[in-house]
Amino acid sequence: MPLLKGGVVAVDRWQCAANGETLPADGPVIVPFVRWRAERETLIGRNAPVGVRLTNTDPVADLAPDLDRLELIVLEFPKFTDGRAYSQARLLRERYGYRGELRAAGNVLRDQLLFMQRCGFDAFELTQGQPVQAWVAATNEFTVFYQPAGDGRNSAMQLRRAAILAN
Amino acid sequence: MIKNKNLTGPQSVTANRLADGVVVFLTADSQWSPRVSDSAVAQDAATAAALMAIAGKAAADRIVVAPYLFEVGVEGVVVRPLSARESIRAKGPTVEEREPASLG
C-alpha cells in the first residue's frame, strides 16, 4: 500500500505489532492503542520509535501526556463515510499539540484527502491505484478555506481581517 | 421502499441511464429501453438473477446506474408494473408537470 507523504510516495519504515504479536527486536513499531496502554513502559524502553494506532472510539485525550514520545499516530477510516477520525485528528493537533506524523489509514480516497489534510493528517495510506499526481492535485483544488483547522491555513475570515488591519 | 422487498412472481429490471438519468428497462436482447413494455420478464429466481447479472455488467460499463428488480404483471404481450411506485416510475408523475398560470 503506497504511503503518500509530503506530496511524494514515501518509504514506510514502520512495522506493525498487533495485540499478542511479538514485538520486533528493533526498528520503528506501530502498536494498537490498547497495547500501548498495557505495555507502555516496555515500548518506551525499546529505544526505537513508537507509533500508536487508534480506533475511532479510543480516547485521544489519554495519549496527551505521551505525545512527545510518539513519532507516529495512525487514525482509521473504516469507511470513507465515517468521519470520526477527523475530530480525533483535530484534537491531537490543535488541542494537545501533537507534532509527529499523523497518518490516515483504511478507506482513504482521493476526494477526502483535502479534508484529512485540513484536519492535520500529513501521511496517507492510499487505497486507490491512481497516479500520485492525482492525489496531490486533490489537495490543491481549493485556495480558499472558511474555517481555521488543524493545517494552520488561514480562513477567509482571518485573511479579510488581516487585509482590513493592514490598511 | 418497495424495491427492497422480497419479490415473488414475474420480475423485470429497471435502472437509470448514467449520463442523463432517464428511466430504462432491460430488454430480452440485453438492451435498455425507456418503455416498460419492452422489458424482459423473468418468471423464476434463476432468470431474475441472470437479468440482474446483465444489468450489473451494464452498471459496471457505465451505461446505467442503480439497477434493480421489480414485480410485473403480464397480460399477453403487455408488461406492467404491479406497485404504485413502479407504475409511476414507468409512466412519469401523475401530476401535470407544469401548471398553466391561469389556474390561479
Add this chain to the structure above:
Amino acid sequence: MYVYDGYDQTFLEERVAQFRDQVRRRLAGDLSEDEFKPLRLTNGLYLQLHAYMLRVAIPYGTLSAAQLRQLAHVARRYDKGFGHFTTRQNIQYHWMKLEQVPDALADLARVQMHGLQTSGNCIRNVTADHWAGVAADEIEDPRVYCEIVRQWSTLHPEFSFLPRKFKIAITGSPNDRAAVRVHDIGLRMHRNAEGEVGFEVMVGGGLGRTPIIARTIRDFLPKRHLLSYLEAILRVYNQLGRRDNIYKARIKILVHELGVAKMAEMVEAEWRSLKDGPLALPAEEIARIQAHFTPPVYPDSPVFTPEFDALRLSDAGFRRWLKVNVAPHRQLGYAIVTLSLKPEGGVPGDMTADQMDAVAALADRHSFGEVRVTHTQNLVLPHVRRADLPALWRGLSELGLATANIGQVTDIIACPGLDYCALANARSIPVAQRITQRFSDLARVHDIGELKIKISGCINACGHHHVGHIGILGVDKGGEEFYQITLGGSEDQNASLGAIVGPAVPNEVIVDAVQTVIETYLSLRRPQERFLDTYRRVGMAPFKERLYAAA
C-alpha cells in the same frame, strides 16, 4: 443581501471545477457510484424516482431578482421549464442530466448560487425566518448569523462525514417563523437581563421517524461565541452520534440517549477549550456582515392612496388578499407581500420559468429587487409600498400567484411524494391538489380561517406533517397508497407534535376525511377560535368519533 467578495467567488468557482472533474471521472469510470454518490450529494445532486434531481440552496431564503432570473434560466436550459420550492427554502429541479450538471452549476455560480450541502451527511443549508429584516417583531436580523454559519460550515473538513444530515435554523423574532424547535440546532435570538442580544441554543429537534421537539442546552450564548459553540456541539455529535443504524443517527437520538443535561455538560466542556480560539467572532466581523443586510433606504410612501382605498371598497378579492397575503412591515407605508404558490389544483411550490422571470420583474419594480422563499413553499416580496399594492395584486393575479390563501386550508405544504421521490410510499401532490379543489371557494376558505395542512409521502417527513394542524402521512399498504392523519401539530414558538387520529385511510377517501375534520371543527368552534385552539380545547375524541363513525 450578502454579496460575495473575491474569496467567496474564487471558492465557488473552485468548487464547480472540482465537481466538473468528479463528474468527468464518474463518466470515465474512475469513480464508482458508491464513491461518487456522497460527492454528488454534497453538491445537491440526487438520483430520484425518474431522473437526477438538483437541489439548489437559497441561503436563508433570500434571493435577488437577478438570482431568480438565473433560476428561471436553469429551469429552461437544463430542466423542463419549471422548478419546485421546498420546505427548506431551496429549489429543486427534477429532470437534470448528469452530464449537464457542471454547466448548470457554473451558470448558478455566476449569480453566487450553488447546490452545496443541500444533501449528504453534512451541515445543511442554514434556514431563517422568511420575514428576516422586515418583520415588525424582530429583535435582530438572523440572516447575519446565518451567513456567518454558512461560511463556517462550508466544506467544513471535520464535519463533512457526520453520522447523518444536520440542520440549523435561526430566528430573530419571538414569533418563530423558522420552526427552530424542529431542527438539529435551533437558535433563538433574545435579550438577556443586561439588554445584550444573544442566542438561546436548542438541540435535538427534528421530524422524521422519531419526531422530537428540541431541548434548550444554553439559555444565553453571546454572539461572539456562536461558531465555537456550534463547533463544540458538532464535535460531540461527530464522535458520539450513532453510526450503526441510520434511523438512530440524528443528534436527537444522541441527546435522548445521553439525556439533555449530560449533552449540555459535554458540549460546555468541549466549548471551554474552543471559545477563545480562532473561532471567536470579533465585533467588527459581525458588523462587516451586518452591513450587507442593511435595509434599503425607504422613500416616504403613503399608507393609503385613493386608488388603494377605492379598490379595497369595491373588490372583495383584493380585500381577501390584503387580509391574508399582506403583512405589516416595520416601515410605515410599506408591506410584506406573500405570493401564493398554491393555486387551486396546482402543485404546491412549483413555479414555471416564465413565472420566475415575471416575479423578478415585479421584485425590481416593487420590492427593491428582493425576493424571499418561505419554508411553506411560497415566495415573498419583502418591501412593497402600500401604494403599489393594487398594481402588484393585478400583476400577480395575471401570473396566477395572487390566490388569497396564505395560512389557510389550501396553503398546503406537500413534499414531492411518490410522483418524484424514490423514497416515497404514497403521493403527496395529488392529495394537495384535490384538497384545494374541494375547498375552492375562497369565502369558505376564509371562514374556516387559519389552518395548516402538511403532507409527507413517507416517514422522512419532508412535508413536516408532524407539525401540521392537520398532518397527512403517506403509507404503503401492500403496494397501495394509504394516508395516516394527525391532528394538533404546530411548529411555532408553542411547537407541538400532532397525534394520530386512527387507522390510515385509503387514497379515495383522504379528502373526504379532511373535510370531515374541518366540518367537525366548524361545528365545535367558538367565535374567532382557530382550528388549533379548538383542537387543543376539545381534544381528539370528537374528531375521531366523526372520522370513524361511518366505518
